[in-house]
Amino acid sequence: xxxxxxxxxxxxxxxxxxxxxxxxxxxxxxxxxxxxxxxxxxxxxxxxxxxxxxxxxxxxxxxxxxxxxxxxxxxxxxxxxxxxxxxxxxxxxxxxxxxxxxxxxxxxxxxxxxxxxxxxxxxxxxxxxxxxxxxxxxxxxxxxxxxxxxxxxxxxxxxxxxxxxxxxxxxxxxxxxxxxxxxxxxxxxxxxxxxxxxxxxxxxxxxxxxxxxxxxxxxxxxxxxxxxxxxxxxxxxxxxxxxxxxxxxxxxxxxxxxxxxxxxxxxxxxxxxxxxxxxxxxxxxxxxxxxxxxxxxxxxxxxxxxxxxxxxxxxxxxxxxxxxxxxxxxxxxxxxxxxxxxxxxxxxxxxxxxxxxxxxxxxxxxxxxxxxxxxxxxxxxxxxxxxxxxxxxxxxxxxxxxxxxxxxxxxxxxxxxxxxxxxxxxxxxxxxxxxxxxxxxxxxxxxxxxxxxxxxxxxxxxxxxxxxxxxxxx
Amino acid sequence: xxxxxxxxxxxxxxxxxxxxxxxxxxxxxxxxxxxxxxxxxxxxxxxxxxxxxxxxxxxxxxxxxxxxxxxxxxxxxxxxxxxxxxxxxxxxxxxxxxxxxxxxxxxxxxxxxxxxxxxxxxxxxxxxxxxxxxxxxxxxxxxxxxxxxxxxxxxxxxxxxxxxxxxxxxxxxxxxxxxxxxxxxxxxxxxxxxxxxxxxxxxxxxxxxxxxxxxxxxxxxxxxxxxxxxxxxxxxxxxxxxxxxxxxxxxxxxxxxxxxxxxxxxxxxxxxxxxxxxxxxxxxxxxxxxxxxxxxxxxxxxxxxxxxxxxxxxxxxxxxxxxxxxxxxxxxxxxxxxxxxxxxxxxxxxxxxxxxxxxxxxxxxxxxxxxxxxxxxxxxxxxxxxxxxxxxxxxxxxxxxxxxxxxxxxxxx
Numbered sequence: 001x002x003x004x005x006x007x008x009x010x011x012x013x014x015x016x017x018x019x020x021x022x023x024x025x026x027x028x029x030x031x032x033x034x035x036x037x038x039x040x041x042x043x044x045x046x047x048x049x050x051x052x053x054x055x056x057x058x059x060x061x062x063x064x065x066x067x068x069x070x071x072x073x074x075x076x077x078x079x080x081x082x083x084x085x086x087x088x089x090x091x092x093x094x095x096x097x098x099x100x101x102x103x104x105x106x107x108x109x110x111x112x113x114x115x116x117x118x119x120x121x122x123x124x125x126x127x128x129x130x131x132x133x134x135x136x137x138x139x140x141x142x143x144x145x146x147x148x149x150x151x152x153x154x155x156x157x158x159x160x161x162x163x164x165x166x167x168x169x170x171x172x173x174x175x176x177x178x179x180x181x182x183x184x185x186x187x188x189x190x191x192x193x194x195x196x197x198x199x200x201x202x203x204x205x206x207x208x209x210x211x212x213x214x215x216x217x218x219x220x221x222x223x224x225x226x227x228x229x230x231x232x233x234x235x236x237x238x239x240x241x242x243x244x245x246x247x248x249x250x251x252x253x254x255x256x257x258x259x260x261x262x263x264x265x266x267x268x269x270x271x272x273x274x275x276x277x278x279x280x281x282x283x284x285x286x287x288x289x290x291x292x293x294x295x296x297x298x299x300x301x302x303x304x305x306x307x308x309x310x311x312x313x314x315x316x317x318x319x320x321x322x323x324x325x326x327x328x329x330x331x332x333x334x335x336x337x338x339x340x341x342x343x344x345x346x347x348x349x350x351x352x353x354x355x356x357x358x359x360x361x362x363x364x365x366x367x368x369x370x371x372x373x374x375x376x377x378x379x380x381x382x383x384x385x386x387x388x389x390x391x392x393x394x395x396x397x398x399x400x401x402x403x404x405x406x407x408x409x410x411x412x413x414x415x416x417x418x419x420x421x422x423x424x425x426x427x428x429x430x431x432x433x434x435x436x437x438x439x440x441x442x443x444x445x446x447x448x449x450x451x452x453x454x455x456x457x458x459x460x461x462x463x464x465x466x467x468x469x470x471x472x473x474x
Numbered sequence: 475x476x477x478x479x480x481x482x483x484x485x486x487x488x489x490x491x492x493x494x495x496x497x498x499x500x501x502x503x504x505x506x507x508x509x510x511x512x513x514x515x516x517x518x519x520x521x522x523x524x525x526x527x528x529x530x531x532x533x534x535x536x537x538x539x540x541x542x543x544x545x546x547x548x549x550x551x552x553x554x555x556x557x558x559x560x561x562x563x564x565x566x567x568x569x570x571x572x573x574x575x576x577x578x579x580x581x582x583x584x585x586x587x588x589x590x591x592x593x594x595x596x597x598x599x600x601x602x603x604x605x606x607x608x609x610x611x612x613x614x615x616x617x618x619x620x621x622x623x624x625x626x627x628x629x630x631x632x633x634x635x636x637x638x639x640x641x642x643x644x645x646x647x648x649x650x651x652x653x654x655x656x657x658x659x660x661x662x663x664x665x666x667x668x669x670x671x672x673x674x675x676x677x678x679x680x681x682x683x684x685x686x687x688x689x690x691x692x693x694x695x696x697x698x699x700x701x702x703x704x705x706x707x708x709x710x711x712x713x714x715x716x717x718x719x720x721x722x723x724x725x726x727x728x729x730x731x732x733x734x735x736x737x738x739x740x741x742x743x744x745x746x747x748x749x750x751x752x753x754x755x756x757x758x759x760x761x762x763x764x765x766x767x768x769x770x771x772x773x774x775x776x777x778x779x780x781x782x783x784x785x786x787x788x789x790x791x792x793x794x795x796x797x798x799x800x801x802x803x804x805x806x807x808x809x810x811x812x813x814x815x816x817x818x819x820x821x822x823x824x825x826x827x828x829x830x831x832x833x834x835x836x837x838x839x840x841x842x843x844x845x846x847x848x849x850x851x852x853x854x855x856x857x858x859x860x861x862x863x864x865x866x867x868x869x870x871x872x873x874x875x876x877x878x879x880x881x882x883x884x885x886x887x
Contacts, residue, residue: 025556029541117509117518137509
């Protein structure tokens with residue numbers, strides 16, 4: 001048994017005896033995730049159902065100086081929910097209600113346990129959608145959004161955290177606060193024009209409080225969709241095309257994957273690409289309200305391709321397999337949400353170095369990563385996605401590895417850390433980063449940034465109970 | 475082979491054999507949710523009855539099972555009462571397997587059974603399962619009944635008319651023999667009315683399904699070997715059964731091995747045609763060989779038994795039979811076919827955890843009620859039993875009927 005029975009008894013009094021445990025067998029699945037991050041056991045697992053229960057748990061944790069780790073499904077690929085210092089793992093899956101879908105204003109309000117599957121099904125009944133990234137259907141919409149998760153509409157709207165419109169949060173010390181328009185009325189429509197206090201809880205990896213309700217903007221499903229594809233021999237050429245295309249702001253998404261990521265599953269260990277195969281494959285999803293709108297976007301896309309070709313960018317025509325096309329146009333889909341592309345037959349391990357990086361650095365970093373990965377006998381299975389905003393986006397290297405073999409795990413860990421090390425000075429900002437990535441990032445960080453981060457953390461969480469260790473500063 | 479892996483405990487022989495499969499579980503949580511996209515609607519629902527009830531990740535889907543197996547094999551966990559509870563509250567419904575997309579998928583059910591096989595070594599098996607397991611060795615049924623009473627459901631007049639040789643042996647199964655006898659009777663009456671060349675075995679033993687599902691493979695083998703001899707004895711080419719659990723046992727457990735690279739589960743030499751009664755009837759309907767005498771003017775919804783549906787992918791035959799019945803209005807529950815929700819009885823759960831089992835059944839009954847149906851039907855006497863108990867307990871106005879019962883009301887004799 002972990003923890004002690006005195007604390008367990010208090011937790012059970014708060015949530016009910018069946019929803020708090022310190023039994024090692026029952027806590028074991030919470031001690032590790034897909035990645036190479038070292039496992040740690042929690043001392044307690046507790047499953048609250050209400051905000052009031054969360055408040056009481058946090059007050060208890062403060063009084064007793066016990067770490068608290070928020071958790072919903074544990075599907076993040078960064079070890080974020082592994083309890084570095086033990087403590088209370090707060091599993092929020094029982095808080096699974098969609099509280100409001102407001103199509104008149106265009107937002108929805110959800111609890112942490114609402115899965116992408118549940119949310120997308122409910123929204124679709126109203127003709128609406130929300131960004132669905134590469135994750136299982138059970139993944140939490142709220143956890144994804146507050147941790148800067150991406151969705152399938154990132155070319156149109158940016159990342160999912162940019163869609164947040166309001167929130168309710170329980171501070172580490174147990175107080176409840178509403179943020180955004182919901183602080184003034186029962187409307188959850190906007191964070192603006194108020195001070196951006198939501199930023200105290202977005203991207204902090206659960207180290208500053210527990211977000212208990214989230215308002216997000218939702219968008220109407222466009223009935224016409226198509227996928228346009230093109231290939232290239234080099235990362236430089238595919239990047240030039242992607243930037244030129246996204247400049248027009250006509251797509252829902254534009255992504256490119258290296259040959260190794262296009263394989264199902266990713267070759268593990270490294271396999272040489274056939275000489276006659278292009279190294280990069282790109283797809284872009286376009287959508288519209290009519291066939292005419294779609295035809296216009298196709299025409300504009302063709303013009304971009306021709307214009308880039310005229311500039312000497314070598315682009316190769318290729319057709320997307322029909323099933324893959326269906327997967328992209330009928331989102332959310334099992335094809336996109338599945339892990340089989342990445343991890344089938346590899347031995348259970350999956351992690352990545354990446355991700356938010358200026359597009360101009362993609363080819364430079366990719367070529368360095370390729371050298372590192374081939375040296376480590378791993379496939380350079382890289383994805384580029386240009387998010388709305390400046391020309392920046394995902395540069396991510398999906399890495400399967402064999403968890404049965406400690407040497408293979410260590411090899412993957414070393415390769416990935418090496419990638420982060422070369423990437424950060426070129427603009428790479430890892431998202432949902434494991435602690436070991438933070439340690440690299442913080443070497444390069446502006447001291448003022450670290451000071452501010454630390455001050456805010458200390459202010460909100462004076463006893464350092466919230467997911468300790470996960471920022472690499474506290 | 476996994477058993478040779480240097481980092482796993484060798485004494486968990488049955489689990490160690492599966493280590494290479496267990497390791498393929500990425501811990502991704504795909505198994506926790508049933509979902510599918512569609513042009514009009516996206517389907518999304520909880521599929522795991524165990525996770526739905528106990529909520530902790532140690533109970534949810536195949537991820538929980540691989541995690542427990544890993545913990546044991548890597549000596550991080552001991553086989554405690556908590557492990558026993560997490561292992562034996564699984565109904566083996568296969569909803570997690572339906573959603574898994576890793577290479578763990580083909581070995582998920584086998585892993586659950588292997589965890590249970592290991593549990594026997596430590597005596598970490600629920601008392602109720604131990605009780606019926608002791609009984610089944612002697613009386614060949616898990617219902618604490620006498621083997622000599624097995625055919626008591628069969629009227630003498632029918633018994634005497636059964637041929638010594640026939641194309642098919644009707645494999646009745648324990649639940650229809652001792653509890654839901656009306657299903658056995660309805661099945662026999664239908665076969666007679668339709669002219670199916672069948673007989674009923676004088677010495678049928680339990681198909682072994684409860685033994686397979688609770689990890690007692692060696693004992694199950696004894697049952698399979700006995701039942702396999704029945705075909706020769708009656709000169710039959712195959713079995714017809716009206717039970718989903720028997721169907722899976724006869725069709726898959728007796729005849730199919732495990733995923734490539736692993737030795738056969740039983741190692742018995744048994745190859746035979748195995749049909750569910752609704753498959754036989756559906757085929758005759760398709761050929762125009764079934765005549766009806768009246769109408770069944772009721773709204774009916776169908777519960778897919780996990781063992782017939784997800785495990786053996788028989789989804790359409792029972793529906794074809796129901797839809798062919800004059801007057802019957804058929805409605806689907808939201809969770810149907812591969813996304814069906816378990817009745818809560820399987821995997822030894824009904825005997826070992828009756829309250830939780832009925833709670834699960836009640837969720838299914840509530841789902842059936844929401845369709846507006848008056849009749850809840852299925853093709854498994856064991857599902858029948860649990861669902862009808864839940865209907866009674868809830869005071870529901872629904873009525874439970876087996877597909878054969880409905881059919882026998884309107885079939886031209």
